[in-house]
Amino acid sequence: MNLVPTEFYLRILPEIVLSVFALLIMVIAGPARHGSRARVNGWLAFIGCLIALAAVTVQAAHPGDAFSSMFRVDDFTIFLHVVLIAATAVIVLLAMDYLPQQGLERGEFYALLLFATVGMGFMVGSVELIMIFIGLEISSIATYVLCGYRRHNSHSTEASLKYFLLGSFATAFFLYGIALLYGASGTTNLYQMANQGLHISPDGISHAGLVLAAAGLMFIGLGFKVSAAPFQMWTPDVYEGAPALVTGFMSAGPKAAAFAVALRVFYVALQDSSATWFWMIWAAAILSMCLGNLGALRQTNIKRMLAYSSIAQAGYVLVAFAALGAQGASAVLFYLAAYVAMNIGAFAVISHWAHREERYVELKDYAGLGFRFPWLGFCLSIFLFSLIGVPLTGGFFGKLYVFQAALHAHLIGLTVIALLNSALAAYYYLRVMVYLYMRPQEQPIECAPFTAPLWLAVASCLGVTFWLGIFPTRALDFAVKSAQQLLH
Amino acid sequence: MDFLNHTIVSWTIFLPLLGIVALLLVRGEKQERMTALIFTTATFLLSLHLPFHFNSAEGGFQFLQRIPWIPAFDIHYTVGADGLSLWLAVLTTFLSVLGVLVSWKSIKKNVKAFFILLLLLECGMLGVFFSLDLFLFYLFWEVTLVPMAFLIGIWGHERRLYAAVKFFLYTMAGSVLMLGCILWLYNLSGTFDYMTIRQQMASGLYHLSPGTEMWLFLGFFIAFAIKVPLFPFHTWLPDAHTEAPTAGSVLLAGVLLKMGPYGMLRFDLGLFPNASRAAAGWIVVLGLIGIIYGALVAFVQPNMKKLVAYSSVSHMGFIMVGVFTFSLIGTQGAIYQMLNHGVSTGGLFILVGMLYERRHTFDLSEYGGIAKVMPIYAGFFIWIVMSSVGLPLLNGFVGEFMIMLGTFTATVAHAHVYGMVAAVGVIVGAMYLLHWTRHTIWGELANARNKVLQDLDRREIFVLTTIALLTLFMGVASPYFLNKTSATTAQVVQPFQPHPAVQSAGLVVRQGAGQ
Amino acid sequence: MQLTLFLIFGALAVAGAINLLVQRHPIYSALSLVTVMGALAVEYLLLGAEFIAFVQIIVYAGAIMVLFVFVIMVLNAGEVIDQPRSRIAAFLGLPILTLLAIELISRVYGDFGATTLTMGSPMVQTGPIGQSLFHEFLLPFEVTSVLFLVGVLGAVVLAARREKPQVVAATRQQHDQEKAMAAAQR
């Protein structure tokens, strides 16, 4: 029996680093649970993320497969690792502001965050279904727990339970899909499926129908995770009930990771049957955009509104998804990167403004905020503008890329619907700004002091949002390269 | 000088942004106002460089600057000016100065934010006119949207929220379709560069089917038509105008609306001549409806600002007719009318704003006999109203006349009918404006609260004098403006002329006239 | 013979599953699931999956289900006598389910109608499974440790009672202060 080659471990180094730091936090979480020392956990987690990011460069220096071709380091993996770990780093920073404010500061939060990131890392890096499933479960379970982190709050626990039950329900479908795909192809390795072609199974019989059924089942699971319609029903409730910061995390990390999995599964393994599943994606894209945007129109709770918004955003990503080819994949990746930055940014402001027990998450609580706290208002506005898709922001360039890819694939109807949806969506984002700047405040709400981690986090989100909007070239090239590697 | 010629456009666009930075640094409302004034004035003076160094004989773009930006999409930062954009840009910088001046006292809360948005708006508007890259164009197009919506929403009047949101959404709905078309063009050509695309479109490289071309045309057109606004896309305008602060109304009417016809001339006519020709009939009819309809509805408005807003619908209808009958004279007239409308209607809104500052109502029935207490105001009022009515020797007439004449003598079908219907606008235009005059400054000074109104102060007199003199100058010296645009206009209308002979004859300026 | 066994235990599994549905008390449902699991273990044996069959009994039915039962006891869960409030589940549930079942069954049945499995094929030995776990499936095997860690951590975070009283008091105090402040400002 051979020793496992060192490169294998280098290829999963970020995950290892994160796990180690998570363990470290678990170990010291006991002694440093409360008071100022609790902050140590946060910084530890943040440092862990930074080191993990550094480890990504190590990972990048060793492209190739690892562990019986279960894990693959290519640009696609790297791209998503960067996005996901950076997102976690920002969330960690925010948590250092948010948790003390909420009286929730405990080290386990950071550990769970890091573990969730480990799971997501495996999701995006694995090219084998079982591994993907385990990664998915790690991140899901960690997220379930994070949702219920405010465990004395009935909303938080209800959200946690809803997410857990429905999530497991959807995961079961996903797993069933894996089983059928395994039965049809005799393998669970995605690239092997792509190589052998799914039409011919080892027994020499074509199982195209089974493959399609498996594709559908897997889409149910993944669609649930990315909150694509018609599997989006849980999103508003869970987003509303979960602690705001966790909502921010959920809307970004797991969603991006699930999309990455979907890319690997559908673009690589199931590419032969794309003519069929294309229409499924197409319909889901339209449904997600319309249901998300329409649902958001009349919301009064900003978290809930952003939940619907995130459904719609998933719809835009699905538009790019439907474009197929390297262009579609890179548009998905780019949009995800932009989306993660702007959405976490928005939730950063929201979670800071929420105050203890999240008292201020209704739109009316935002009245007059823009002028009383100009920088806070400005940041939130920029993130919302990015979500609308106003030029110079990452959201705009992401949308531009998405629509361009869709048009390139001659998806004219889909693009037009998406364009109209993005105009419709402007309404509810703008509504927030109406409250921020145009309505007089009803009650003077004080703002907790802005801590350094908060500023750092918001500034980096802002920076990335603008960077992707104004100088997207590097990110764009990276996304294109990743997409190309994904498909080869 | 050479360096300046190559970068002047960028300086003009981005000087307001520098102003924003400066605004962020200064403290105190007075200093903020001064800073805004200094930067808008500097931008105005800088923009005057353009007409002075513009080569009138050259129809293409001048002061070009081109910097690679996003190579993956072949996006460049390409800016430049031609006859179409030249004066519109100067109009923008000019009205921005006035915008600051009229906001001097009327804006009392959040002064800094107000001027920041105003400068941002100026930057956006200039960018729209100067961009020669479709991506850049769309970018600036949207950039104008945001500050305007905020200007309305924050500093507006009673129903400002509704108006701001409506303005934003309506415009957004149009512009997203334009974005789709821009991307389509990109997919065809692999570039966002306007000049390249135009050249390739003209050479028939893409083999577009008429249907496709029409869809592309419409995608651009609807965005622009909403901006114009062309009947029946106009209903956001009365709301937006009524609720906007004076400076907002001035810039909205003066510049933002012009982005519509500008876009049509630049993109619809420039890129899709066949579709333009095919759709022209309908558009002209809508424009004609707008002329008369806007005037009639303005006639019965009880709210002064709505009245002026509907007058814009009417005036912009003229421009639409001028643009879509494809005659050299009519198009030149349309370009001129854009400038005229900017100055005159801007002036009208300033007039309304000055009354509002004193009485805090737009209700026409609250006024009457103002001339008694505000004679100077009344003088300017009459002057600017007359410019809007189209009194010869003031600016309005030249544009309207050229449009009507160009339309009447155009080579399109039913040109005579178009011209005659447009001329009806001359009658109805006088109707509502004089009606307004009669009920505002004339009549008995019945309302006791009007008896104590103060006449204009020096600042206000300065603002209105500037406008009045400009209306006079533009009324008598149109060749000064139009000679610089004619070469470009000739290029724009060139594909629409039926016979080469007619078109070349149209370009020959008859020097011997009257000698 | 195999077919008979398959049918008997298959029927048992289905019956257990239906009983799970029919029973109103969660404890009976849990026990029904244990029945299903046992029946399935036999089916695994029929399929030659010796290792899985025993793991099914020991870990699944033994450990996991015990956990369920334990929780049911702890929570003192009884019958839920609530009127069902989900209209869509009530009206659309059955049609949806029928549709889903027909689709799934006909799909899997149709695709492999021709394939028969012979009992003659060798039993999957535990050895090769172990080997592949530490060889081919080394990574997932290692990663499941993280999974468990998360599970443990999660359970601790959510279910453990451990807040120190004075901290809670302090938190409450702070909360009250904030409320008072807000009230004063109002």
Place this chain on the structure above:
Amino acid sequence: MVPLSYYLALSAILFCLGVAGFLFKQDIITVFISIELMLNGVNLAFVAFSHALHQVAGNVFVFFVMVVAAAEAAVGLAIIIAVVRNRNTLAVDELSQLGDK
């Protein structure tokens, strides 16, 4: 000689019964149990395929699924306990504080 399709059909039936349990059962724990039933159905399919393909992998998958199920059970029951502590009910339909009313 049992056709593969029989096993697969059984697995599909169990899966669907699991779904039915989720849709129709009224208390949280049974709903959770129904999920376990669905997983069991899937496991059967894995084993059957593994057998048909003469592979070990399928069996290993089932092993991993069980591991996952165990972790899920731990967390899930913890969540249920937390919920019950807050709400003092196990009725699924009671848990709809969140949602657009």
Place this chain on the structure above:
Amino acid sequence: MPIALHLWIIPLLCFTGFLVNLVFGRRLSQRAAGAVGVLFPAVAFGYALWVVSQWSALPHPYLENHAWWMQTGLLSIPFGFQLDQLSLVMLLIVTGVGLLIHIYSLGYMAHEGGFYRFFCLLNVFMFFMLTLVLANNYLLMFIGWEGVGFASYMLIGFYFHKDSASRAGMKAFITNRIGDFAFLIGLFYIFDHFHTFTFSQLFPQVQRMPVEASWGGPLTIIALLLFIGATGKSAQIPLYVWLPDAMEGPTPVSALIHAATMVTAGVYMVCRSASIYDRAPHALSVVLAIGALTALFAASIGLLQRDIKKVLAYSTVSQLGYMFMACGAAMYGAGVFHLMTHAFFKGLLFLGAGSVIHAMSGEQDMWAIRAAAPGGLRKYAPITFITFLIATCAISGIPFFSGFYSKDKILYDTLTSGHGSALWWAVGTLAALMTSFYMFRALFVTFFADPQAAAAKVKAKPAHGHDDHGHHAPHESPKAMTVPLMILGFLALVGGYIGIGDRFEHFLDPIFATGVPPLPVREIAGGEWTVTIISVSIAVLGLLLAWLFYLKNPALPEKLADSMHGLYELVFNKYWVDELYGALITRPLAAFSRVVLWRGVDAGLIDGAVNGVGYTAGAAGNGLRRQASGNIRSYASWVALGAAVVLLYMYWGGPRV
């Protein structure tokens, strides 16, 4: 080019006056403002006289071009001026009469508010009027055309605090605009056919064209459209309605703008376009008919007016009708001749009326004046009376007064010209009878004591007067007013003599030699004398009737009115034309705009659709929200439903791979 006249200086002088008063007027004293206001037109008049002195040395026509006003493609319009016989006459009339009226206003307006504003506007009027008559192309003429309309609008509304005044101003402007609309379209046709607006380029082209026999010929269309423009400016049927209302303005304004100069612009324009009209006989017949009908129609209304200015206003409309009759008979010279004499005597009449009103502290009702001036006003204001008498004689066509020559010429031409006919001559003569009657009626009532003075009561409704006048006893007006009266009186007396022997018309002949051979003259028995005798007897008859009705037997008119009650009401109420326009056009238009267009189409249909989209979206959103009930099993059902649909598609719907 031997001589440069710099004609542009003439209008610009007036414009300078305007600017000076506009900018500094408020700060100037009344005296200084008046001085500025008079000085510039005076210099302009002087300049005009200098131009006359250069006349023999000038080429005819004298042309000068300056900057371009518009220039793009084929369209090039210069700021160019033209001096020929026609514009010379107009120049002298405008500057001369204009100057006199400016001087008169110094006195008249001395006690009115807004003194500088008045001169400001009067100057700007002069500027536009001079531009109109000196322009060498139609479009520059249009500047003046519209500009005088603007000045008229402002001056009619001079007493802006009176609602009637501002309403009248608006009415004038908009009615004019209706005419301008047609004028503009006429211009478009001109440009469409000839690609120029410049007279010196246009008319040679026109003169190469044949006389048109059909109604649809381009020249006929152009001529008709231009004529509609003229009916607006010169207050002909159907657009005359604004002129009577225009009397709301100060009386000097009525004299200058609404009698002497502006309203004749239409006549001037038609004469200027003689080349076109000569080739459009159908258009000529329309001009003739409209002119004759207007003359009669307005005169008939004038018969029963009680307000002295209204009488004069309808008289003006009527006299303008005569001028158009002349034009319609293709005898443009006669039209211009009458234009000139009319400027004298009608200017004089208005100034006289102004003087009366001034004397009576703003009273305009003739019967009220008569009542307020016991023993007859002529005793109090002899100069006014005498000059008014001269003017009345002139307008009535009493021999040896100026109006006699010009009106007689027109009637004769109408009868004899190939374009005219006996019918229109008869109509004109009837109108002349009426003119004579109502003018002498005005004279008698205003200046002579009521024979039943002892019993006299003011039957009239209280007249609307000028607020700013105090109430004083009747008095003669100051020198500033009487001197212009006397000068104009002199002109009204002798102004006709230059027309004896058609000298005036021959002077203008070069302008009206359009290359169309004149139609054969219709011979009549007795020649010109027949017509003259009839005219004179008609004029005397009118005089006698007026004497009979208003001096000899004042009870007679009432009896007559009672006996023809219906007709009396009809005429007294000006044939209900204003009411008819109001009921048919103005009010329906406003109501339509408000109810249908604004409330219905705009707010209801279009904005309703826009808001409807928003509302629908919101409602859809609400509908969706209802699905988000928060129930886990519902959500699971949706997932299951989604799963079922996806699988169904994958099973049945998907393309077979």
